[in-house]
Amino acid sequence: MRSADKLRLRLRSLFLRSRVEAEMAVEISFHIDQLTAENVAAGMSSRAARHAALRSFGGVTQIEERCREMRGTKWIEDLGRDVEYALRTFRRSPLFALVAVLSLAIGIGANTAIFSLITALLLRPLPVPQPDRLVAIGNPIRTGSLSDGSIRGDLYSYPMYRQIRTAPAPSAASMPPAGPGLCG
Amino acid sequence: MGKPSDLVQGTLDLLILKTISLEPMHGWAIAKRIQQISDDVLRVQQGSLYPALHRLEQQAWITAAWGESETGRKAKLYSLTREGREQLDKELANWDRLSTAINLVARMA
Secondary structure, three states, X not given: OHHHHHHHHHHHHHHOHHHHHHHHXXXXXXHHHHHHHHHXXXXXXXXXXXXXXXXXXXXXXXHHHHHHHHOOOHHHHHHHHHHHHHHHHHHHOHHHHHHHHHHHHHHHHHHHHHHHHHHHHHHOOOOXXXXXXXXXXXXXXXXXXXXXXXXXXXXXXXXXXXXXXXXXXXXXXHOOOOOOEEEO | OOXXXXXXXXXXXXXXXXXXXXXOEOHHHHHHHHHHHOOOOOOOOHHHHHHHHHHHHHOOOEEEEEEEOOOOOEEEEEEEOHXXXXXXXXXXXXXXXXXXXXXXXXXXX
């Protein structure tokens, strides 16, 4: 019940803003008029009475602003104004806008690309069961060990591995100098 | 106790809720009533009154309707909601507790 009322009030101050503002102005001017009337009754001239009323009321604009803050929709209104202002600036200098958008796009794009690579390579386990049992096959003399971090392009491709696997047991003559080996 | 800062912190809500619990009132009348009832000791400044009214309204503790003032002008009249009445009871209980505690300390023999 209460939250529904609160929501209704928030929506009202958002979408019926001019009406809410007008109501607030009426409310405050009523108060100032009452103060003025009181001052007149106390014997002031109507001009002096009005001045005294305004003075004792304090800054109307500040009070209105604080009332707006209390409505709790101020941040949305401010956000709307900021967006509007940004769009206007963009329209005034489209080249600047283009450069800004492009540099953001490139920056975000590059970051995303690098991050997705890093996260796949370093942060997540490889997307296979038992990734610790993966091996690379190659010529060990020329490739060295993978765990040394020295990959030198002499690893065998997967089709080649399949061929080696299905090939009949190699005879000594067909063996390459060092023979295919596993390196982990 | 001239300035709003001199009002005990947090009591403005209580004063407003209590004042309009009797009958719907506009801001001007609320300030006047508080001043009269307190024998001119409590003066609610407009600078705190209207923001407080708007805040209480947003909390759905008070609700506003347009009516006529005594002089026949259009005025925004505030009245308590059911939740506001509950809040008033809570604030009253809190105030009793606080003032009793302060009295205990202040009048310590």
